[in-house]
Amino acid sequence: xxxKIYLAGxxxxxxxxxxxxxxxxxxxxxxxxxxxSPGDLHVPRHPSMRxxxxxxxxxxxxxxxxxxAIIANLTPWRGISADAGTVYxxxxxxxxxxxxxxxxxxxxxxxxxxxxxxxxRHATDAEGTPRGPDGLAMEDYELMDNLxxxxxxxxxxxxxxxxxxxxxxxxxxTAAFAECLxxxxxxxx
Amino acid sequence: xxxKIYLAGxxxxxxxxxxxxxxxxxxxxxxxxxxxSPGDLHVPRHPSMRxxxxxxxxxxxxxxxxxxAIIANLTPWRGISADAGTVYxxxxxxxxxxxxxxxxxxxxxxxxxxxxxxxxRHATDAEGTPRGPDGLAMEDYELMDNLxxxxxxxxxxxxxxxxxxxxxxxxxxTAAFAECLxxxxxxxx
Numbered sequence: 001x002x003x004k005i006y007l008a009g010x011x012x013x014x015x016x017x018x019x020x021x022x023x024x025x026x027x028x029x030x031x032x033x034x035x036x037s038p039g040d041l042h043v044p045r046h047p048s049m050r051x052x053x054x055x056x057x058x059x060x061x062x063x064x065x066x067x068x069a070i071i072a073n074l075t076p077w078r079g080i081s082a083d084a085g086t087v088y089x090x091x092x093x094x095x096x097x098x099x100x101x102x103x104x105x106x107x108x109x110x111x112x113x114x115x116x117x118x119x120x121r122h123a124t125d126a127e128g129t130p131r132g133p134d135g136l137a138m139e140d141y142e143l144m145d146n147l148x149x150x151x152x153x154x155x156x157x158x159x160x161x162x163x164x165x166x167x168x169x170x171x172x173x174t175a176a177f178a179e180c181l182x183x184x185x186x187x188x189x
Numbered sequence: 190x191x192x193k194i195y196l197a198g199x200x201x202x203x204x205x206x207x208x209x210x211x212x213x214x215x216x217x218x219x220x221x222x223x224x225x226s227p228g229d230l231h232v233p234r235h236p237s238m239r240x241x242x243x244x245x246x247x248x249x250x251x252x253x254x255x256x257x258a259i260i261a262n263l264t265p266w267r268g269i270s271a272d273a274g275t276v277y278x279x280x281x282x283x284x285x286x287x288x289x290x291x292x293x294x295x296x297x298x299x300x301x302x303x304x305x306x307x308x309x310r311h312a313t314d315a316e317g318t319p320r321g322p323d324g325l326a327m328e329d330y331e332l333m334d335n336l337x338x339x340x341x342x343x344x345x346x347x348x349x350x351x352x353x354x355x356x357x358x359x360x361x362x363t364a365a366f367a368e369c370l371x372x373x374x375x376x377x378x
Contacts, residue, residue: 053339054344057340078303081273083270084334084335087277088280088283088338091277091279135203136199137201141242142238147274
């Protein structure tokens with residue numbers, strides 16, 4: 001039985017959503033896996049927007065329960081951190097001790113992205129903690145996002161692959177995703 | 190046995206982290222619960238930053254496994270969406286079908302915050318989907334964040350409480366948190 005992999009990520013929001021979802025699914029199949037993609041584009045319309053949204057949530061969770069593994073696209077999304085839906089899904093799969101891999105297409109680390117957010121106006125406090133001008137502490141673990149994300153995947157034997165896509169291909173470059181597929185093929189629990 | 194509640198949120202990053210964590214824990218105890226707070230401030234230093242970060246990840250996950258419930262502070266964090274670590278933790282607890290409540294201290298909905306991010310320069314495409322000038326689709330489900338977050342909590346009988354804190358008390362106001370405690374006291378699975 002081929003491993004079933006849930007392909008989490010913000011692809012559903014792209015102008016070429018269908019094309020990107022199909023491309024990633026085809027790559028997963030070519031690597032010998034059964035892909036499961038977020039159901040946003042398949043869920044029938046619903047009289048209430050909330051009901052529609054919750055139907056998508058239910059479909060996605062059901063697919064995750066069925067999947068053996070997740071590959072989460074954690075590329076920063078409209079700001080510093082990964083898409084919140086994808087992060088929820090990574091936590092969901094880690095709690096179930098499924099095989100968890102992830103990638104980002106932006107090589108710059110979390111700390112540097114937060115420093116950019118503050119336009120470099122951060123400073124170190126008396127205890128040695130870097131803080132923004134708003135007083136909020138800046139984690140500096142040399143990681144790609146909040147520590148719970150790589151911690152959850154990598155402590156379970158998975159990996160967060162750090163890609164470095166061209167600025168105009170941040171959401172379409174598939175090199176880091178391909179590397180996740182390659183690593184899962186060799187994954188030993 | 191009092192219900193054990195994991196108090197997820199970005200409080201660990203506040204200038205008054207210890208004070209806020211203690212205040213929320215005291216409120217939870219006063220409401221008859223046993224609070225479990227993220228372990229970031231308790232984990233001993235480690236020779237490598239990565240090792241230290243992953244030790245925090247492990248401690249937090251162990252506390253979640255022990256907890257019966259989560260109250261996640263999903264107040265937007267350095268941008269549009271909730272703190273990524275907290276979102277991971279909400280997904281983690283929902284996967285385990287624990288009792289899941291959450292709150293935000295910012296009443297403005299996700300769609301409006303995304304519109305602010307684009308400085309109002311969004312437009313509706315030929316299919317009726319609102320998109321930013323970057324072409325990325327804007328979800329409009331009248332929800333407080335990505336649909337997976339309220340979907341996960343509320344489809345399990347929990348609730349996302351929408352607070353409306355003063356601008357200078359967005360990370361310290363406890364009214365919405367108190368309402369979560371009140372609701373959990375009456376929670377029936």
